[in-house]
Amino acid sequence: MSDMPCIEELGPVDWARFVATCWDVRPVVYRQAGGAPYPTDAALHAAAAAAREAAAGETACRFVLDDRQLRQPGDWLPRGEDGSFDAYARRVLRAAGDDAAYALIVNEFHRHDARIFEAGRRFFRGLWAHVGLPATGAITTLFHGNYERTPVGVHKDRFSTFVFVLQGRKRMRFWPTRPWRDAVATRVDYAQHLADSFAIEVGPGDVLYWPSAYYHVGETIGTDVATSVNVGVPRDGHALRYEFDAIVRQADAEDAEDAAPLDGAASGGDPDRPPGIASALERARRLASPQALRSAAAAGYLSLLTGGGFAPPPPAMPPGRFDAGARVRLADPACPVAWMHDDGGALCGAAGHVRRVARFDDAAAALLRRLDGGEAIDVAALLAPFGDAPAHAAAMRRNEAHALLAWLVSTRALACTSAP
Numbered sequence: 001m002s003d004m005p006c007i008e009e010l011g012p013v014d015w016a017r018f019v020a021t022c023w024d025v026r027p028v029v030y031r032q033a034g035g036a037p038y039p040t041d042a043a044l045h046a047a048a049a050a051a052r053e054a055a056a057g058e059t060a061c062r063f064v065l066d067d068r069q070l071r072q073p074g075d076w077l078p079r080g081e082d083g084s085f086d087a088y089a090r091r092v093l094r095a096a097g098d099d100a101a102y103a104l105i106v107n108e109f110h111r112h113d114a115r116i117f118e119a120g121r122r123f124f125r126g127l128w129a130h131v132g133l134p135a136t137g138a139i140t141t142l143f144h145g146n147y148e149r150t151p152v153g154v155h156k157d158r159f160s161t162f163v164f165v166l167q168g169r170k171r172m173r174f175w176p177t178r179p180w181r182d183a184v185a186t187r188v189d190y191a192q193h194l195a196d197s198f199a200i201e202v203g204p205g206d207v208l209y210w211p212s213a214y215y216h217v218g219e220t221i222g223t224d225v226a227t228s229v230n231v232g233v234p235r236d237g238h239a240l241r242y243e244f245d246a247i248v249r250q251a252d253a254e255d256a257e258d259a260a261p262l263d264g265a266a267s268g269g270d271p272d273r274p275p276g277i278a279s280a281l282e283r284a285r286r287l288a289s290p291q292a293l294r295s296a297a298a299a300g301y302l303s304l305l306t307g308g309g310f311a312p313p314p315p316a317m318p319p320g321r322f323d324a325g326a327r328v329r330l331a332d333p334a335c336p337v338a339w340m341h342d343d344g345g346a347l348c349g350a351a352g353h354v355r356r357v358a359r360f361d362d363a364a365a366a367l368l369r370r371l372d373g374g375e376a377i378d379v380a381a382l383l384a385p386f387g388d389a390p391a392h393a394a395a396m397r398r399n400e401a402h403a404l405l406a407w408l409v410s411t412r413a414l415a416c417t418s419a420p
Contacts, residue, residue: 005174005198013207015126023131024160024235027174027210029200036204037123038229039115040166044078044085046113047142050106051077060112064103064151065096078104085144085167089225103145109229110140114314114412117352120231121308121335127233133304134233137311143218144227150218153188154179159232161216163208168226172208173199175215190217212236233309291343298340302349306338306413313352319406322379323418328405329376331415336372337408339365344394348404350413357396357404364396364404371408376417379405 007021007028022028047061054061054077063073070076076095082088092102110117120140128134139159143150154175163172179193187193201221202208210216212235220226303311330336331351339348339360346360348368357364363385370377382405386398396404408414 005176006200013126015130018209019127019130022209022211024211024213027200027208027214029202029209030207032205033207034205036164036166037119038164038166039119040085040227042113042115042119043109043142043166043227043229044082044088045080046109046116047078047104047106047144048080048082049112050109051079053112060107062103062105062107062151064105064145064147066101067151069151076102085225085227088144089146101145101147103143103147103151105144105151106142108140108312109142110310111312111314116140116229117307117310117314118332118412120310121332124231124309125334128309133309136234137304137307138234138309139232140310141230141232142227143230144225146220146223146225148220149188153186154190154193154215154217155186156215157212157232158234158236160212160235161210161233162231163202164229164231165202165204165206166227166229167204168224169201169203169221170226170228171199171201171219171221172210173197173217173219174210176213178215295342295347298342299347299349299354302338302340302347302354303352306335306349307352308335311352313411316353316407316410317412319403319410320416322402322406322416325418326379327376327417328371328379328382328409328414329417330371330374331412333374335413337368337413339368348408350408351411353407353411353413355404355407357400359394359396359400361395364401367401367404371414 006026009028009030010032011030012034013030018028050058050060054073061073061077063070063076065076076092078085078088082091093100096102106112110120120138124138154173156178163170173194175193175197179190179196180187199219200208300311303313307313335351337348337350339346339357341360342356345356345358346364348355348357348360366385367382370382383398383401386396386401388398390397405414409416
């Protein structure tokens with residue numbers, strides 16, 4: 001290879017060539033890489049959904065106005081009725097003044113809209129086929145605004161990063177090694193280090209990648225507003241901590257579906273120990289048990305596998321009812337349902353969601369295999385092998401099979417249609 005700081009390619013990403021020449025090696029930009037994988041209208045919808053969560057106390061959104069992060073951004077955040085990022089930008093600048101600089105940052109962007117989630121799964125499946133799924137899931141972040149530079153300044157991530165510009169133009173500036181000697185992780189004032197950097201400008205239709213080893217900062221070009229989605233693939237740093245966090249997160253998700261109290265959590269045991277402490281200790285014991293760790297790790301794997309490398313997924317839809325002529329099929333034939341036997345039952349994964357099924361027999365496995373074939377199947381035919389009163393206790397009941405199908409539709413792994 002040449003010593004060029006960045007490679008430029010024309011056209012869509014060739015994943016085999018990318019992995020052989022650029023993965024963990026150097027930045028590359030793909031010009032005119034095809035249609036944007038992230039629809040702009042879906043991105044606004046996701047940002048507005050994240051803003052509603054922020055109003056309820058969640059921390060997915062950050063808003064920076066003239067280099068000052070607002071602790072309660074309130075009306076500065078996007079709304080669905082804005083209609084477009086351009087309209088949102090006009091609303092912000094009317095309130096802040098035309099000379100104001102602002103940045104909207106939304107973390108875990110893919111979990112706020114199913115279309116954003118699906119777009120990421122489709123685009124990155126080619127990469128995972130060559131390098132494997134990321135152990136703790138890829139992250140997505142929306143950046144929007146007319147800020148002069150990334151609010152945190154020059155920094156290095158534990159992620160290799162892909163940038164997709166939805167509108168406007170952005171400049172990314174890079175240093176192959178840390179450009180300063182001070183014992184600090186980031187630097188906002190980096191003018192004295194510009195001579196050691198190189199910059200890449202990208203616009204809509206381009207895809208930019210850089211390895212995790214590179215220090216970098218994002219810059220806007222002129223005063224125009226730009227909107228981009230960054231996807232980070234974890235490569236190094238604190239791996240054990242993040243993997244344990246992923247296991248605990250999956251255990252929390254399972255607890256949300258199982259309302260049964262923890263065994264012994266309210267039994268007292270030590271009369272001098274506050275109930276909250278007793279409950280926390282019992283939960284820690286349960287999480288640390290070999291069976292719990294195996295189950296949570298299996299569930300985490302199913303979530304990543306069926307989520308296409310992205311976790312957590314968008315919330316499931318409310319379970320619906322099937323009419324007499326309903327048919328179901330995989331929403332995306334490249335994203336089948338998966339399952340693993342666990343503790344006498346099974347864990348089922350679908351579109352990043354995981355459900356524990358207490359009774360899972362050969363008929364249940366056959367049902368999921370039929371769905372993974374990809375064709376549309378009558379719900380009545382899928383339920384035919386199941387009875388209301390099976391011969392043995394471990395067999396799945398008809399109502400349980402129906403509930404499993406309804407859950408699969410609610411995760412968006414299955415599409416439900418009426419019979420022709």
